[in-house]
Every structure is written in structure tokens, then in C-alpha cells.
Amino acid sequence: MAPQLDNYFKQVDTLAETFIDRLRAAVAIPSISADDALRPEVVRMSSFLVKELETLGCTVEARPLGPQPGKPHLPLPPVIVARYGSDKAKRTILVYGHYDVQPALKEDGWNTDPFTLSIDEQGRMYGRGSTDDKGPVLGWLNVLQAHKAAGTELPVNLLMCFEGMEEYGSEGLDDFIKQECQKGGFFEEADAVCISDNYWLGTQKPCLTYGLRGCNYYSVEIEGPAQDLHSGVFGGTAQEPMTDLVRVLGTLVNTDGKIQIPGVNEMVAPVTEEEKALYGAISYTMDDLHESLGSQTTMQDSKEQTLMARWRYPTLSVHGVEGAFSAPGAKTVIPAKVIGKFSIRTVPDMESDKVDEAVFKHVRSEFQKLGSKNKLNVSLQHAGPWWVASPKHWNFSAAGKAVQKVFGVAPDLTREGGSIPVTITFEQATGKNVLLLPMGSSTDAAHSVNEKLDRRNYIEGTKLLGAYLHYVAEEPMENGR
Amino acid sequence: MAPQLDNYFKQVDTLAETFIDRLRAAVAIPSISADDALRPEVVRMSSFLVKELETLGCTVEARPLGPQPGKPHLPLPPVIVARYGSDKAKRTILVYGHYDVQPALKEDGWNTDPFTLSIDEQGRMYGRGSTDDKGPVLGWLNVLQAHKAAGTELPVNLLMCFEGMEEYGSEGLDDFIKQECQKGGFFEEADAVCISDNYWLGTQKPCLTYGLRGCNYYSVEIEGPAQDLHSGVFGGTAQEPMTDLVRVLGTLVNTDGKIQIPGVNEMVAPVTEEEKALYGAISYTMDDLHESLGSQTTMQDSKEQTLMARWRYPTLSVHGVEGAFSAPGAKTVIPAKVIGKFSIRTVPDMESDKVDEAVFKHVRSEFQKLGSKNKLNVSLQHAGPWWVASPKHWNFSAAGKAVQKVFGVAPDLTREGGSIPVTITFEQATGKNVLLLPMGSSTDAAHSVNEKLDRRNYIEGTKLLGAYLHYVAEEPMENGR
Ligand SMILES: [Zn+2]
Ligand SMILES: [Zn+2]
Ligand SMILES: [Zn+2]
Ligand SMILES: [Zn+2]
Known part of the structure; x- marks a missing residue:
């Protein structure tokens, strides 16, 4: 009734x-x-x-x-x-x-x-x-x-x-x-x-x-000299944490948001036909997205792909670097210790600690490839399921x-x-x-x-x-x- | 007399x-x-x-x-x-x-x-x-x-x-x-x-x-959305300037200071025997360098190599990023516009505008490889010979x-x-x-x-x-x- x-x-x-x-x-x-x-x-x-x-x-x-x-x-x-x-x-x-x-x-x-x-x-x-x-x-x-x-x-x-x-x-x-x-x-x-x-x-x-989606937030800390150095005096003699860091951060995700860390995408639950059917009817357009962004720099071209990328697929964003020069203008510093920050938005069926494991392994392995004498420390800052x-x-x-x-x-x-x-x-x-x-x-x-x-x-x-x-x-x- | x-x-x-x-x-x-x-x-x-x-x-x-x-x-x-x-x-x-x-x-x-x-x-x-x-x-x-x-x-x-x-x-x-x-x-x-x-x-x-040495200081600006985005909401839908930037910055120099920009090292005047002979006698040791750095994270293993790297070879340092998250802690921002800063220490016979040309060409080409819809602008901030x-x-x-x-x-x-x-x-x-x-x-x-x-x-x-x-x-x- x-x-x-x-x-x-x-x-x-x-x-x-x-x-x-x-x-x-x-x-x-x-x-x-x-x-x-x-x-x-x-x-x-x-x-x-x-x-x-x-x-x-x-x-x-x-x-x-x-x-x-x-x-x-x-x-x-x-x-x-x-x-x-x-x-x-x-x-x-x-x-x-x-x-x-x-x-x-x-x-x-x-x-x-x-x-x-x-x-x-x-x-x-x-x-x-x-x-x-x-x-x-x-x-x-x-x-x-x-x-x-x-x-x-x-x-x-x-x-x-x-x-x-x-x-x-x-x-x-x-x-x-x-x-x-x-x-x-x-x-x-x-x-x-x-x-x-x-x-x-x-x-x-x-x-x-x-x-x-959930969120696992990571820090990648790379440390070399005991204090910041002047690049005029020491540039070319000390291995630089910042050049190590950008190279490690550069291996995490591609331009279209595909996470490059082995094992991560494999944890994502497959899309069922039933779920797929839900997206088409949703009242949303690419124009809505363009308007929100104020630009057309989207990763996907269709509404369905966009909504799935936003709701049911993981993504990785690099948020910034702590410890490096971040002000306007020019400063010729070699930062002694830099901390890169990135996070992964998690979805079913990703398990938080399995994600951490994959991230740590990948970051350590990419850092190892550099052959750097600097010290790496990758850690989870916080995780929300x-x-x-x-x-x-x-x-x-x-x-x-x-x-x-x-x-x-x-x-x-x-x-x-x-x-x-x-x-x-x-x-x-x-x-x-x-x-x-x-x-x-x-x-x-x-x-x-x-x-x-x-x-x-x-x-x-x-x-x-x-x-x-x-x-x-x-x-x-x-x-x- | x-x-x-x-x-x-x-x-x-x-x-x-x-x-x-x-x-x-x-x-x-x-x-x-x-x-x-x-x-x-x-x-x-x-x-x-x-x-x-x-x-x-x-x-x-x-x-x-x-x-x-x-x-x-x-x-x-x-x-x-x-x-x-x-x-x-x-x-x-x-x-x-x-x-x-x-x-x-x-x-x-x-x-x-x-x-x-x-x-x-x-x-x-x-x-x-x-x-x-x-x-x-x-x-x-x-x-x-x-x-x-x-x-x-x-x-x-x-x-x-x-x-x-x-x-x-x-x-x-x-x-x-x-x-x-x-x-x-x-x-x-x-x-x-x-x-x-x-x-x-x-x-x-x-x-x-x-x-x-001289110094050419560069900015690499990458711009996407009109304003900073929340990575929860937009992560996975908008191409991120910061992930483009770290990938471009990662192509500039290797761990041991070798500049990876084609054409730059080729401009350096060769070492003459006469010049080479000057370094051996100089009162300086690797211990002096270790003490200055407060670490042993050097690029070279010998005094001669170190002095030459410091005085007569070019080097490239990545100084930092403007516009990204740089404070301690965690912030889930997708920066809308980021500016990477790096500089090259120049030596004989590098010509400042030839160096600029090589840098611009390399940065643009590496950015192009990413297939990103974001906007790149690489420029010289200042140059000193x-x-x-x-x-x-x-x-x-x-x-x-x-x-x-x-x-x-x-x-x-x-x-x-x-x-x-x-x-x-x-x-x-x-x-x-x-x-x-x-x-x-x-x-x-x-x-x-x-x-x-x-x-x-x-x-x-x-x-x-x-x-x-x-x-x-x-x-x-x-x-x-
Ligand atoms: Zn002074
Ligand atoms: Zn003075
Ligand atoms: Zn609220
Ligand atoms: Zn509320």
C-alpha cells in the first residue's frame, strides 16, 4: 500500500x-x-x-x-x-x-x-x-x-x-x-x-x-647531505635527493591515470554487466566535467569512462614535495631532504595493506635502480577504506x-x-x-x-x-x- | 730583483x-x-x-x-x-x-x-x-x-x-x-x-x-585545470600537471650528475693535459668533502674527479616545485599549475643561448612524449656567464x-x-x-x-x-x- x-x-x-x-x-x-x-x-x-x-x-x-x-x-x-x-x-x-x-x-x-x-x-x-x-x-x-x-x-x-x-x-x-x-x-x-x-x-x-573510494596516503622521503647545499659550490659533487625523488615519483602513474605500480590494478574488482548498465542512465555529461575543471584536460572522452574512473577505479595523485624550494622566484639550493607526497584512491577489492606492500616494493625497487647513495624511506601516512x-x-x-x-x-x-x-x-x-x-x-x-x-x-x-x-x-x- | x-x-x-x-x-x-x-x-x-x-x-x-x-x-x-x-x-x-x-x-x-x-x-x-x-x-x-x-x-x-x-x-x-x-x-x-x-x-x-661557473636558471610550468582540485572528487578524471612535471624533471640528470639533455655535455671544453696536471697538487681530500656535506653521498670517489666536477664540468640541480603542496602533513590536492625549477651550472665553452635552446628542445620533447593535454611553458629565469x-x-x-x-x-x-x-x-x-x-x-x-x-x-x-x-x-x- x-x-x-x-x-x-x-x-x-x-x-x-x-x-x-x-x-x-x-x-x-x-x-x-x-x-x-x-x-x-x-x-x-x-x-x-x-x-x-x-x-x-x-x-x-x-x-x-x-x-x-x-x-x-x-x-x-x-x-x-x-x-x-x-x-x-x-x-x-x-x-x-x-x-x-x-x-x-x-x-x-x-x-x-x-x-x-x-x-x-x-x-x-x-x-x-x-x-x-x-x-x-x-x-x-x-x-x-x-x-x-x-x-x-x-x-x-x-x-x-x-x-x-x-x-x-x-x-x-x-x-x-x-x-x-x-x-x-x-x-x-x-x-x-x-x-x-x-x-x-x-x-x-x-x-x-x-x-x-578509500584513500591511502604515502610519503617518500629521500635524504642525502646533512644540510641544504649551495648548488654553485656543491652541484656536481653530491648526489641530490630531489633528482632521485622526481625520478621515483615519475614511475607511479601515466598521463591517463593508469597506475604503474605492479599488482595494484590487478586488485580491482571486475566490472559486472549489471554495474556497467548503471552508468549510461546517469545524468552527467563531459561538459559538466569541463565546467568543473575549467579546462578540457580530461583523462577520458566519454561520460561512462569518466564516471567509472571517478567512482570505481583507483587513481594516484602526486600532491607535492616537502623540503624543496617552493616559493616564487629563483633559489639555487640543493635540498638535503625531500619528502614526496602521493595518494592512491582505493576501490573494491583492494586491500589496504596489500596496496602498501605493492607501493613500498615498487618505490624501493625504482629507487634501487638509480644506484643512489642517498637514503630512502617510504611510508604510509594514513589510510581510509x-x-x-x-x-x-x-x-x-x-x-x-x-x-x-x-x-x-x-x-x-x-x-x-x-x-x-x-x-x-x-x-x-x-x-x-x-x-x-x-x-x-x-x-x-x-x-x-x-x-x-x-x-x-x-x-x-x-x-x-x-x-x-x-x-x-x-x-x-x-x-x- | x-x-x-x-x-x-x-x-x-x-x-x-x-x-x-x-x-x-x-x-x-x-x-x-x-x-x-x-x-x-x-x-x-x-x-x-x-x-x-x-x-x-x-x-x-x-x-x-x-x-x-x-x-x-x-x-x-x-x-x-x-x-x-x-x-x-x-x-x-x-x-x-x-x-x-x-x-x-x-x-x-x-x-x-x-x-x-x-x-x-x-x-x-x-x-x-x-x-x-x-x-x-x-x-x-x-x-x-x-x-x-x-x-x-x-x-x-x-x-x-x-x-x-x-x-x-x-x-x-x-x-x-x-x-x-x-x-x-x-x-x-x-x-x-x-x-x-x-x-x-x-x-x-x-x-x-x-x-x-655560470648559472642558467629555468622554470618548467605545467598547467591544467583552472583551479586546484580535490583528488577524491577529480582524481582519475583530469590529467595532472604534477605527474607530468615529475616525469619531465626526471629526464634531466642522472644520479651521478651526468646531464641527460642532448647537446649540453658536447659543449664542454675538453680537459687539456696542462689543466689536468693542476688538480693533483691541490690541497683537498674526500674527507674534506664528506665533512662539508655531513654525509658520504658523493658523486665521485676521487679528489681530482670531485674538483673537476665542481669547477670545470656543468651540473644540473632540481631546486623545487612551486604551486604544489609543500607543507608537512597530508593534503589531498591536485595542483592546477606547478612550476618546476632547475638550474645548470655552466663552464667553458658553453654558450648560454645554445644551452637554452638544448634545454627547451629537450623539455618540450619529453613533455610531448607524455601525450598530455596540459599546457607546458619552459623558460629561462636568469643567466649568468x-x-x-x-x-x-x-x-x-x-x-x-x-x-x-x-x-x-x-x-x-x-x-x-x-x-x-x-x-x-x-x-x-x-x-x-x-x-x-x-x-x-x-x-x-x-x-x-x-x-x-x-x-x-x-x-x-x-x-x-x-x-x-x-x-x-x-x-x-x-x-x-
Ligand atoms: Zn657575501
Ligand atoms: Zn662578499
Ligand atoms: Zn564539510
Ligand atoms: Zn559535511
Whole structure:
């Protein structure tokens, strides 16, 4: 039986200005987690959420995470956990979002004050945090309010987890999630997870995201003389770490992104016909890519190849060199120690430590070929795993139906190139399916100047989040894979 | 007839404390040319020289050089030109030095105040400018004073050129020298040039320097997308300027310093047997090099090979990359535009524009091989020519005899790896032989913390400068090649 959503949708439309006021109030709080001096504002933002959630009838707790690592006198902002409903007969959906934001200064190039929600004639609502991630977080609150106004019962139990340090590495969150997902924890009963903290692939068509690449970040350190040398005096007498380094870095990847490290590409899961079929229908063009890049210097020529390269194949980027001359102008230095930095975006079925092994072996072997007396040290700086969920799970099919209902189209099924570590934490801690259900669009400029959320995305997005909960409640359990 | 120097030498010894006081007074003036705020101190140092030179009986002029380029309200410090004697029957020697110094702060790691001459038990006289180049400049003044005290006539006419911007690029000096070397100019009558602004190869044996390498400095700019990209989102879709760059830079030179650019090594003048014979006798060991490097990561295994690599062969150093990630830590950026910097030290008979041609052709061809859609731009940032003088000229043989007289050994005949542009300016402007006659030793730490000049180098060095003028007066003219 299709869910009855008309009343709910009507109330969302009626309450639209109230929802925008809620966003305006949230944007006005500069909850920048990277700025120690603004920590009180981050805490103020958590109190704002607590109050709103309580008013809407939730059970709410502000959970302390202790002091910030390395800063014993600076408490981390609390994680806000909330529950709405505890009916054993209903499914329980755990949603995640963050109430902290990226830094923003008017002087960075904003057209309006970043902490004053400014709406233009086209309904673009500018303000830091509007799309990342205050809009989506408040979307869940709006869902509760509109249900109440419509007199519609929420068809699921809703668990919420809103953190205040996402833009600064989610300090302390992993352990907290793991603990609360255990028996007796706040999230114990979650049947599935929904995270709204990414973006549509374009501006018109919603998407559901079912995969993220991982990232293994490496350092290649090459060391020779005890201190930097003057190339006039010592050029031609001392073997130079920098010439070793560029030659080693030059062996890693070719112009079209094919990784040259033996064994790495072999770890990649083959493309199935079923997967291949997904790419053609996706609303994306090479022009979209050219526009994002500001150039036509693409590695592939077709949309399908591009999307696969971006989502389901590994890639290697050389980010830079530490210890060499990096300023404008000319300096005749021979750097004594240089550290090349590169990373590999990982995908199924690459195993992180097998990748490390292949990288170390290749780098050492290429360095050995140089016959250099300098000292090499290649190491992993950090690794974050890839993630792929089953888009056939009821969690996804419910969301797909909700998109169809609200926007009149079937959503694109997308992956993303970058990692969102909390996704994997939730998957592993709950053992349940995790859905990424974005509210904002590709032009929202999260982390940049003039961040915005379109009114349509916010209001229809609120409808979408609510509709999703209704379809979730109706999905047959056998899709639970 | 061997010159009679005993009386002069005796007076140098007698006046030693006076000469050290003169150095103390000069070091006390922080004539840092790089610091606009200290320009009055640079000017004060010029006035100090004018007064001293006048007291010693010289004709002196402080010549203005106009405002500093780009700073219309900041006058350059004057060039001090002076003449002692104008006997048409005598040879005329033009000497050059600089009275400005490198920046120095006690906090940089100096053991004593950099602008207070501090002498330890071993006679090491610490202070900024002690060896570079106030000691050598005052050496010429000491020569005049000791001759006067000894009642010995100066056997040559002495022309002096002391500048105050050497440590900041000798702004305005080239044109000045060219003009003053023309007919009617202050330096018109110079028969040879002597510059004391470099260092012995070691600490025990003096040297005469007859060659310097040149330097051609290049930029390789590779540009792709319009702005930096996130490697998670765009890695695998956009061709990366940084991976192109490391591959191009990796083709320039091998581990042992052999330049891989076709045509460059072919321009190098072959080693003659005569030249080859010079290296064996030079007081230098691989241990000296290991000590300077703080490592054993040398390109060559023998002293001779090392000295030739340092003085008479070209070399190529990769200095760094502008535009890429260069800080500690990890950043997953794809730099949109990167600029690799490298330089080639040039030697006889390399022609600067032929070298450029070979470099541009090679870099473009290697880039082309990559099949990249990114944009390449390779350019010369600046070029300074190499210099080699004839060590058989009377200017050198006179200096050699003076070293033998004062130190009891024949000097090493050395070249240097780095460039001293004013050398070539003087050679070209006068058309005469230029001799580099260092006073300080290899351990003097010019440009570094705890710069010093050994008492022995200063006092015996004053004897050397004076003795050089006497031997110059006696050299047969036929050695004037
Ligand atoms: Zn976010
Ligand atoms: Zn963010
Ligand atoms: Zn100097
Ligand atoms: Zn200097």
C-alpha cells in the first residue's frame, strides 16, 4: 500500500518559511570547529539543537567527548543524540549529520555576510553551513514538525546522531559510535542508517550514493647531505635527493591515470554487466566535467569512462614535495631532504595493506635502480577504506521510491571519489545498510565562498527525508541484503 | 730583483692591534643592504671608509647610484672610489670589495653579538662582515697605513672600488663600472683587477682563483585545470600537471650528475693535459668533502674527479616545485599549475643561448612524449656567464710569488662552482686580467651564523695584499696574456 503523504507534503509547504527561519537561526551561529576561539559558538549550536529537538518531542542527550586531543583544557563539543518514538513494531532508522561548519570570512570573497542567511530572487539561500550540513540536519527536525502539524504518525522510530567536529576530523566520534551501537547503547536498535552530507551529481536530478573510494596516503622521503647545499659550490659533487625523488615519483602513474605500480590494478574488482548498465542512465555529461575543471584536460572522452574512473577505479595523485624550494622566484639550493607526497584512491577489492606492500616494493625497487647513495624511506601516512553498499537493499529502494514520489524521477545511483569516514564507522558498528541521501546540489560550494542551499532542495528535500521514512516502513524485509 | 718587504711586514705586525681595531669599528656598523630600515647604517659605513681613506692620503669620492629600483624614495648607498698614487711610470691595480653585509640576528644562533667583534683564544674574530667582506676591504687600507709607517713607497698606483649593495644583487653597479672603465672614467688606467671576496679551499693553504661557473636558471610550468582540485572528487578524471612535471624533471640528470639533455655535455671544453696536471697538487681530500656535506653521498670517489666536477664540468640541480603542496602533513590536492625549477651550472665553452635552446628542445620533447593535454611553458629565469682567467698572467704570477713569500707555500690554483658576477663585469669593462685573491678560509661561515675571520688570515692577508702589489710592479710585461 503506497504511503499517504499528501497531508505531510502540504504541511511542509505551509511551514516552509518556518523551516527557513530555523535555518536562518542556525546559520547565524558561527559554529566553526577548526577555530578554538569559536568553540563556545559550536557549543551554542549544540544547545540550539537540543532545545529544538526537545520542543519537537524527542528524548535528547548532549554527550560529552572529553577534552580535544592535545588540548587538555579545550573540551570537544558534545554529540547530540536524540530519539523520536520507541515502538517495537516499527523499524528504527539512525540518521547522522553535523552541526559544525567550515571557517568563513567575508574577506575571503563572500558576496554576503557568511553568517547571515541571504536569499536571492532565484531562491538560493547563501550562508556558511546552509548545505553542509545544517540544512540536512534541520531537514530531519522539519520532518518531525510537519508530521506533527499534519497529524501524521511517524512510521518509524527515529534515532539521531549530530556531531560538532566533522570539519575537524570528527575527533572522538568513532569510539562513541562503536560504543553506542553495542548492546545497551543508544543506537542499539538501528535497522539501517541514513546520512545526508553529500551532494547531487548535478543540479536537477537527485541521487542515492552507494559507494565511496578509500584513500591511502604515502610519503617518500629521500635524504642525502646533512644540510641544504649551495648548488654553485656543491652541484656536481653530491648526489641530490630531489633528482632521485622526481625520478621515483615519475614511475607511479601515466598521463591517463593508469597506475604503474605492479599488482595494484590487478586488485580491482571486475566490472559486472549489471554495474556497467548503471552508468549510461546517469545524468552527467563531459561538459559538466569541463565546467568543473575549467579546462578540457580530461583523462577520458566519454561520460561512462569518466564516471567509472571517478567512482570505481583507483587513481594516484602526486600532491607535492616537502623540503624543496617552493616559493616564487629563483633559489639555487640543493635540498638535503625531500619528502614526496602521493595518494592512491582505493576501490573494491583492494586491500589496504596489500596496496602498501605493492607501493613500498615498487618505490624501493625504482629507487634501487638509480644506484643512489642517498637514503630512502617510504611510508604510509594514513589510510581510509573504500565503501560500497548494496543499492538493492530496502534502505535504498525506499529512498528511490521517495525520490520518485517527490521529484518525479528515478534517482541516479552514484558513488563518490572521496571518502566520508563516518559512513564506514556506522556500517561496521551497526552491521546494517548505510544510505547516503543528499539534499544539496553540485553547485552548492560547500567548503568554499558563497556556500548556498537552494530553497527547492531544502523544502523538497525535507519532503524527501519524510517520504523516505514512510517507504522504509513499507519495504519488504526480504530486501534486507 | 726581489722586492724588499721586511720593513713593511714588520710594520704590519706592529700595527696589528690598530688593524683589528679598524675591523672592530667596521663590524660595529650593521650595514645590512637587504634591510631598508638599516640603509642609514650602510651609508654610515660608506662615510667611515671615506674618512679612513682620506686620512691615509687617498683621493676619495662617494658616488651616488640614484634610487633603488622599485623604491623611488630609497637612495642606493654610494660606491666609494679612491685613488692612491698617479705615477705614469707605475702599473695601476684596481681592487674591488663591498662594505655591506648579510643580515644577522643574535637569535639566529650566534654565540656572540654579531655586531661586536669577539676574539677567542685561538684568534678567531667573530662578527658579521669580518670575512665577507669588511676584513679584505680594510686589508687594502692596512696596506697603505703600513707602507706609510714603514716609509716604503707604494710600487703601484692603487684604484679602489667599494660598493654597498653586493649582498643584495649589486644594484646599479654594472653600469657604473662600465662607465668608469671608459676613457676619462675613474678606472680608465687599470692594468689589472684584484678582487678579495672569496675563500681558501681549506684552512691552511692560500689559493688564487681563476675560474667560476655560470648559472642558467629555468622554470618548467605545467598547467591544467583552472583551479586546484580535490583528488577524491577529480582524481582519475583530469590529467595532472604534477605527474607530468615529475616525469619531465626526471629526464634531466642522472644520479651521478651526468646531464641527460642532448647537446649540453658536447659543449664542454675538453680537459687539456696542462689543466689536468693542476688538480693533483691541490690541497683537498674526500674527507674534506664528506665533512662539508655531513654525509658520504658523493658523486665521485676521487679528489681530482670531485674538483673537476665542481669547477670545470656543468651540473644540473632540481631546486623545487612551486604551486604544489609543500607543507608537512597530508593534503589531498591536485595542483592546477606547478612550476618546476632547475638550474645548470655552466663552464667553458658553453654558450648560454645554445644551452637554452638544448634545454627547451629537450623539455618540450619529453613533455610531448607524455601525450598530455596540459599546457607546458619552459623558460629561462636568469643567466649568468662562466668566467675563466689565465693563471699564467703576470697578475697571477705576482700573487703566487706573494703567497710564497708570506706563507712559504705555492698557492693552490682553484676555480669555484658558484658565480661572482662582478668578476665578469670587471673583465669585460677593463679588458684586463682579473685575479680573485681570497683572504679568509673555508671555515669562515660567510652568510651564516658565527661568521669569523682568523687573526692570522687578516694580518698575514694584509701582508699578502701588500706583497702582491710589490711583485706586480716587478713582473715582466710579456706575461701579460
Ligand atoms: Zn559535511
Ligand atoms: Zn564539510
Ligand atoms: Zn662578499
Ligand atoms: Zn657575501
